[in-house]
Amino acid sequence: MIARMKELVEQLNHASHAYYVLDRPVMSDKQYDALYDELVSLEEQSHTVLSNSPTQKVQGKVLDGFVKVPHTKPMLSAQKTKQVSDLITFLGDQPGVLSWKLDGLTIVLRYDHGELIQGVTRGDGEVGEDVTENIRMFTNIPLKISETGPLELRGEGVISYQDFEEINEHLDVPYSSARNLAAGTVRQLNTDLAKKRRLHFIAFSLVSAPHAFETISEQFDYLTNLGFTVVEHCTTTSDRLEDDIQKFSPEKFPFPVDGVILSYDDLAYGKSLGMTAHHPNSMIALKWMDETKETKLVDIELHPTRTGRVSLTAVFDPVEIDGAVLRRATLHNVDIMESYQFGLGDTITVYRSNMVIPAIDENKTKSGTYVLPKTCPCCGSDLEIRAVSETRELFCTNPDCPAKQVRKFAHFVSKHGMNIEGLSEQTLEKMIDAGYIHEFADIYTFIPKYRSALEEMDGFGKKSIDNLEAAIEKSRTVRLDKFLTALGIPNIGRASCKVLATSVDGNLDTLCQKIKENYDFTSLKDFGEIMNQSLHQFWQEHESEILHCANHLVFEQMDAPVIMDNPFYGKTIVATGTLKQFTRDSIKEKIEQLGAKAASSVSKKTDYVLAGEKAGSKRTKAEELGIPILTEEEFLQMIQE
Secondary structure (H helix, E strand, O other), X not given: OHHHHHHHXXXXXXXXXXXXXXXXXXXXXXXXXXXXXXXXXXXXXXXXXXXXXXXHOOOOOOOOOOOEEEOOOOOOOOEEEOOHHHHHHHHOOOOEEEEEEEOOEEEEEEEEOOEEEEEEEOXXXXXEEEOHXXXXXXXXXXXXXXXXXXXXXXXXXXXXXXXHHHHHOOOOOOOOOXXXXXXXXXXOOOXXXXXXXXXXXXXXXXXXXXXXXXXXXXXXXXXXXXXXXXXXEEEEOOOOHHHHHHOOOOOOOOXXXXXXXXXXXXXXHHHHOXXXXXXXXXXXXXXXXXXXXXXXXXXXXXXXXXXXXXXXXXXXXXXXXXXXXXXXXXXXXXXXXXXXXXXXXXXXXXXXXXXOEEEEEEEOOOOOOOOOOOEOOOOOOEEEEEEEOOEEEEEEOOOOOHHHXXXXXXXXXXXXXXXXXXXXXXXXXXXXXXXXXXXXXXXXXXXXXXXXXXXXXXXXXXXXXXXXXXXXXXXXXXOHHHHHHHHOOOOXXXXXXXXXXXXXXXXXXXXXXXXXXXXXXXHOOOOOHHHHHHHHHHHHHHHHHXXXXXXXXXXXXXXXXXXXXXXXXXXXXXXXXXXXXXXXXXXXXXXHHOOOEEEOOOOOOOOEEEEOEOOOHHHXXXXXXXXXXXXXXXXXXXXXX
């Protein structure tokens, strides 16, 4: 029994280091939880606890490269359960506060004389890392507040699912989850990255303030009034707890969560219960009881990406969970894939991680017969495993792998780029394999050149070719920022492409001249040194291809200047729900054109909420804060007046 405990401690501590320090997990959350629960059970049976057991300490570590800062109070974890009945027993006849258990990086903020003076990570619970400069780059952390006395609060640094997917597209080695991307960004010794990755801070605890409070609810109201985004919460009692838990739907929440937290609302009562070395006795976390389904592993797909990294995806017989049909689950890296000991035909169980993301639970067969291919499924070149932040990733060694080219062109024609409907990855793959497309410019010439051959291809008729040609023709007229986005310049996303294009008034020749003169683009808003270097290097390597393609395009003028004479100028607007006349991107552009700020979360500083159909928690919060709520019709009418 002790030998097994030592083995579990070693495995769990290794996994914790990869997760908390490197932000590159080597096992799934469910795998970790299962091993952790086994260790707890063995400790109880043997009445023995090893000195380095993860059950006795907060997981994490202080990284080198940051100033070490002691916490004023220990940062502990929460005791956990998967049974709602445990929460009802825990609460008893006390009033409670129910809130999200956010899945990001815990951060401490300290203020004095009304100004932010320090931001600190959780670290090992006793000592954290000073990340103040990165914290200042968050989208919603107040740098100045009305409270002049010393103030300390805790919250979670998070990235929304939408931003996670968009940012991950531009990374050479993508992160496995939004939580790891948020944590990795905060811990970068590079404020430029923190600025452009749109991190949010959501407060969940007040540590100290110049004022005394009797309840957590009062503390949350206080923080909201100071301008902080406070975790979504509600007061509850044991008789209505089950119904209140049902109100927390992770599928509708934009940020990653892995459960809910229940705390005693009465601060004095909670404090009187004390704490262990691992958790305070005043709160308990309910982690989702994931519904799992059994199925058969059919395949492991390998997909080379634009950067050469090969993504690994488990394919299994379809199963339905929580109304969603699951067929695939990302395996993230070689370490995680090998931990399952796969063999094709194995019986596996799958679930929706955080009730959202398809994931593998366990492999019941563990045949271990699957062997990673030695060659790229696309080009036949050698595959190799490379160490990336102490985890292992699979890469294609061929710089000219056609799959890389397919991803490159798919990005070029995507909605946020040239927006060419009909040029799917499958179609692009056919065109590349046939030798019709070698560079971006070929997209604008291959149909007239190869029309007769195209009409003989499977899946291509005269009508479909005409439709595709019309979509290509439509894309010839484009704004410069869209073209730059389509090029896929490393480290430069859509927002930065717009800043870049605006700085040259949408003129490609002017941009080329500035690059030729080695212009320092760090002078632009939110444009850092790494972005500056990436732009110059990319242009040096691809200028001829860029200009060749540009010869087939007509560049539109950039957006009209900001309209100052309107009721929204200088205001903060949050758009939520489904709008009839606007997409998510176009309403953001419209709000910015009006000289307003398009925010993603509702706070006391929000001036208006534009609510479309199926507006959810953001509308509810606006109602609670008394923020004006506009229909789409009212919004348009106010613009026209």
